[in-house]
Amino acid sequence: MRLATRNHGFPLEALSYDVTPAGLHYLLIHYDIPAVDADGWRLTVDGRVGRELSLSLDELRSRPAATAPVTLECAGNGRAQLSPRPLSQPWLLEAVGTAEWTGTPLGGLLEEAGVADDAAEVLFRGLDRGVEGGEEQRFERSLALADARREEVLLAYAMNGWPLPPQHGFPLRLIVPGWYGMTSVKWLERITVLDRPFEGYQQTQSYRLRQVPDEAGEPVSRMLPRSLMVPPGIPDFATRERRLTLGPCTLRGRAWSGFGPVERVEASADGGASWSDARLGPQPSRWAWRSWEWDWEPREPGAYELCCRATDSAGNGQPQEAAWNLGGYANNEVQRVRAVVADA
């Protein structure tokens, strides 16, 4: 509860925007939003590098810049649909958003610092501090060197053409397209090149697929495919069940995957018993969601369960029901929207 009232969900009717307005993008903030004085702030690059760097925001802004629309999703999206429900931020399906991020490619900065031959990982440290698992910490996550060097990885200082809002990581955040959001560390203060794997809390304790607490588990990394629809008709305030009147209805939505472009979206009006192909819109960029639509006409009044699912070019799909895991991560089961259709 204390988490649900702090963290902001993306209202699904906002799937109608190609680029999500900043105030509608999801937010998952582990600790408090740090208040950062941009004038005094600097980014440090250190560790296994030939030359340590200390850069102001203006210096970062004067470097080569890139802008890209990127879909970000929380690794815990869908968590609240698991049973028993893992204890953390209780997302249903609304932990997603697509913004246009502007920044300087991380690869160029690493090249300038001169990564040592024995470098293995790159560690990203935020200014946000808190206690988790009984341990006081800054939020810190690492990437393997090869992942950190990928051309799409940005140090972003702008969102949708404006300086980052405080809650999205002002003055600087990492953006790792294709990966779940925990990777895109906000409020960056330090980037450290390591000669061994990082073993901090957010890497080895949190964000792991586990059945029991004492197993190591596989790390959560890229986003599994997911498709979401704009719930049609109008909502009931409390239940969010949808009301429609009999007649043609075009369902619209978006789909994405961190493993490869979305190649197919299917929809169902009978709870997933039968599926039809949706029409896919253009892929606006490799790392942003793809629109789709599906024409549906209910034959008679009654209750329907609308569903959609995506398949990516790597052959990953979405299960009808996701397998449970302790942290409630990477649940990409099909969306189900209950709709009651009445006579017009």
Added chain:
Amino acid sequence: MRLATRNHGFPLEALSYDVTPAGLHYLLIHYDIPAVDADGWRLTVDGRVGRELSLSLDELRSRPAATAPVTLECAGNGRAQLSPRPLSQPWLLEAVGTAEWTGTPLGGLLEEAGVADDAAEVLFRGLDRGVEGGEEQRFERSLALADARREEVLLAYAMNGWPLPPQHGFPLRLIVPGWYGMTSVKWLERITVLDRPFEGYQQTQSYRLRQVPDEAGEPVSRMLPRSLMVPPGIPDFATRERRLTLGPCTLRGRAWSGFGPVERVEASADGGASWSDARLGPQPSRWAWRSWEWDWEPREPGAYELCCRATDSAGNGQPQEAAWNLGGYANNEVQRVRAVVADA
């Protein structure tokens, strides 16, 4: 749950801003956010008027304009602290925010339309549609004519200097300073002058102080006084309990009331057993919150319960524990923050 993940809370560390950044202001949206085409949109003024009006956004923008910082709070703020918990959006304390709203005074528009002698109320109708209490409706609320004519009541088209974001009522919303947020109808499409009291759902069923469902109950109107503090130290991720180290600590917060200026804020470090006066900052405007601070130094490590409470010029205060009501409205009991202080 479905409401908590849609509606956005104000993270209390954002009390540090005089004016809340748009993406951190609270949001309570009954139905879906309407997608409005500003070019085709017009505001209608009709009912008991001498001359019906139909105004475009540009026409509204060319009228006399006013800008004011206004604190808005949801009538359901604090609801989730009641027991048994009323079934609706489960706010703890984060349904608040202070934005600078720009618009044209409603009074001038009513004058131009020429309010009839038998006029009693002014009804505001939004574009947002849904089902509530089993009834399909637009969101609609009314004000008594005298309240609608008050000089501080605005038809706002800008928030913090920018066109309203979709989720805050684009292209036009009502702003009624001093009143709980349900009064400030978003996505306005029609203003109708009535010769009798409006009896719609949001006026006579919802937003009433009731003990049992079949009593009429008193309507919820102006905001009771409330003071909130920035939780000091750092949070535990899951419990949001605060961790501090021994040493001096200045608590900072904001206080407001819809009944009159805040004249006193008190703080407590022992759960409300003893209280001390906080220092009040200037009152930036009649309708915006007022800052305060209180110097505290815990004498020894241990657990503390930090509290604060405000008193307004009308003599209203905050109870240690709020009386229960069916809708969970207007709960302004004192804020309690659990803090664990450790040796430095």
